[in-house]
Amino acid sequence: MSNRIISILKKRLARKTWDNWFTTFQVKKVTDDKIIFSVGNLFIKDWLQSKYGSVISKAIKEAYGKNLDYEIVYETTEPEAFNKSNESYKGPLVKKKPLLISNLNANYTFENFVVGPENRVLYEVSLEISRNPGRYNPFFVYGMVGLGKTHLLQAIAHKIMELHPEMRVLYITSEQFMNDMIDSIKYGSVRDFREHYRKKADVLLIDDIQFLIGKNGVQKELFHTFNELYDAGKQIVICSDRNPEELNGFHDRLVSRFQMGMVMEICPPEKDTRFKIAKKFAERESVSLPDDVAQLLADSVDGNLRILRGVIIKLIVQSSINKERIGAALTNQILAAFNKTTVSIKRMKEEDLIMSTIEAVMGVSPEEIKGTSRKQNIVLSRQLLMYILKRHHGKSIKEISKITGKRHSTVIHSIKKIEMSVIKGNTVVKEKLAKILNTMATSSAAG
Numbered sequence: 181m182s183n184r185i186i187s188i189l190k191k192r193l194a195r196k197t198w199d200n201w202f203t204t205f206q207v208k209k210v211t212d213d214k215i216i217f218s219v220g221n222l223f224i225k226d227w228l229q230s231k232y233g234s235v236i237s238k239a240i241k242e243a244y245g246k247n248l249d250y251e252i253v254y255e256t257t258e259p260e261a262f263n264k265s266n267e268s269y270k271g272p273l274v275k276k277k278p279l280l281i282s283n284l285n286a287n288y289t290f291e292n293f294v295v296g297p298e299n300r301v302l303y304e305v306s307l308e309i310s311r312n313p314g315r316y317n318p319f320f321v322y323g324m325v326g327l328g329k330t331h332l333l334q335a336i337a338h339k340i341m342e343l344h345p346e347m348r349v350l351y352i353t354s355e356q357f358m359n360d361m362i363d364s365i366k367y368g369s370v371r372d373f374r375e376h377y378r379k380k381a382d383v384l385l386i387d388d389i390q391f392l393i394g395k396n397g398v399q400k401e402l403f404h405t406f407n408e409l410y411d412a413g414k415q416i417v418i419c420s421d422r423n424p425e426e427l428n429g430f431h432d433r434l435v436s437r438f439q440m441g442m443v444m445e446i447c448p449p450e451k452d453t454r455f456k457i458a459k460k461f462a463e464r465e466s467v468s469l470p471d472d473v474a475q476l477l478a479d480s481v482d483g484n485l486r487i488l489r490g491v492i493i494k495l496i497v498q499s500s501i502n503k504e505r506i507g508a509a510l511t512n513q514i515l516a517a518f519n520k521t522t523v524s525i526k527r528m529k530e531e532d533l534i535m536s537t538i539e540a541v542m543g544v545s546p547e548e549i550k551g552t553s554r555k556q557n558i559v560l561s562r563q564l565l566m567y568i569l570k571r572h573h574g575k576s577i578k579e580i581s582k583i584t585g586k587r588h589s590t591v592i593h594s595i596k597k598i599e600m601s602v603i604k605g606n607t608v609v610k611e612k613l614a615k616i617l618n619t620m621a622t623s624s625a626a627g
């Protein structure tokens with residue numbers, strides 16, 4: 181009979197709804213007058229009760245031929261952590277004046293976030309988190325590059341500040357967290373660093389967590405920060421380019437913390453949504469985009485929305501310089517130029533892209549990098565390549581050794597050398613590294 185309720189529900193609900201909300205839903209116990217269901221996540225329990233209560237009641241009636249009460253319970257794999265957090269949460273701990281302790285992009289709001297069917301649930305959940313910070317913890321959003329993760333994170337931050345002005349909201353990238361940690365070690369201010377992250381924020385939003393892959397020391401620090409905030413019932417929101425299980429090289433205990441709350445994927449926008457997003461991008465620049473142009477863009481550019489935005493910005497700039505109307509002709513021209521660059525970038529292997537960027541920034545060719553010269557600039561370029569391959573692209577020592585033709589011990593030594601330079605605050609190395617990474621990010625985003 182219990183299987184029957186599950187199959188009735190499956191039939192009544194859309195596939196996407198089932199996948200989003202009901203995959204952990206099970207019949208736990210049936211008594212004469214009550215059915216107890218269990219789910220694997222606290223947020224889902226509340227969400228099902230408030231949004232799908234009547235569907236569940238109807239399924240019970242269909243299965244048993246009568247109305248029966250039901251209850252949904254949450255079965256945790258980490259009972260202590262969850263219970264502790266719920267008991268201890270009694271609203272924001274720091275009741276102070278509205279205080280923004282991070283820089284947010286004013287455009288990244290819910291109002292500017294175009295919602296299509298592919299991301300409606302994610303949008304609703306994000307709003308719900310903003311209304312009840314600390315209740316559904318943590319909230320983990322993952323998805324491919326340029327799909328709006330940062331936008332959504334910051335929209336949550338904006339909304340929480342609007343609805344709960346007493347809360348202190350801290351938005352950071354994980355790279356910033358790492359740099360702050362390194363600086364605090366360097367300047368002997370670890371206590372201040374911990375105070376800042378563990379005590380001052382009521383809401384912590386961390387962008388691009390995948391940046392910490394392989395960075396064990398920073399992960400350890402983050403783990404303690406996470407636990408302290410979590411135990412105090414403070415909201416944690418995290419985003420990443422991959423789901424928690426795919427965060428290879430992350431401590432298991434951190435991954436399991438990420439999985440304790442709500443994990444949701446941000447999906448690529450469908451064509452109709454891209455049309456609306458194109459209009460919104462132009463509107464953000466105070467320009468009205470004709471429908472035929474928005475349609476052409478929605479048909480031509482999919483995936484990374486930063487490319488769509490890049491095309492629209494170019495379109496606006498070109499039309500203003502040339503005093504030319506924004507129409508299909510100009511749009512096609514700009515699209516063609518964009519396609520050339522993005523296609524050639526896509527065709528490149530990541531190591532070739534890094535090497536060509538190093539060549540542009542350092543003036544050292546791939547042949548010189550793979551060669552045996554001990555010239556200072558060439559050695560530094562070689563070490564930077566190995567460091568980026570390891571720390572930013574998760575390549576193994578073996579793979580890096582194959583790409584560069586260098587021995588394992590040389591690869592390990594080179595990576596350590598750059599790491600130490602960053603920790604010690606060597607400005608030349610830090611600046612070159614930042615320039616290479618920024619150049620790569622810009623070229624892969626927009627060509």
Ligand SMILES: Nc1ncnc2c1ncn2[C@@H]1O[C@H](COP(=O)(O)OP(=O)(O)OP(=O)(O)O)[C@@H](O)[C@H]1O
Nearest residue numbers: 292293294324325326327328329330331457485486
């Ligand atoms: N649904 C949306 N509606 C309106 N604008 C959007 C939407 N999704 C993304 N954008 C815009 O697309 C651009 C890229 O989004 P964003 O930087 O948030 O992507 P991301 O997923 O964080 O990328 P990355 O993985 O590189 O960090 C931003 O200008 C953002 O405002």
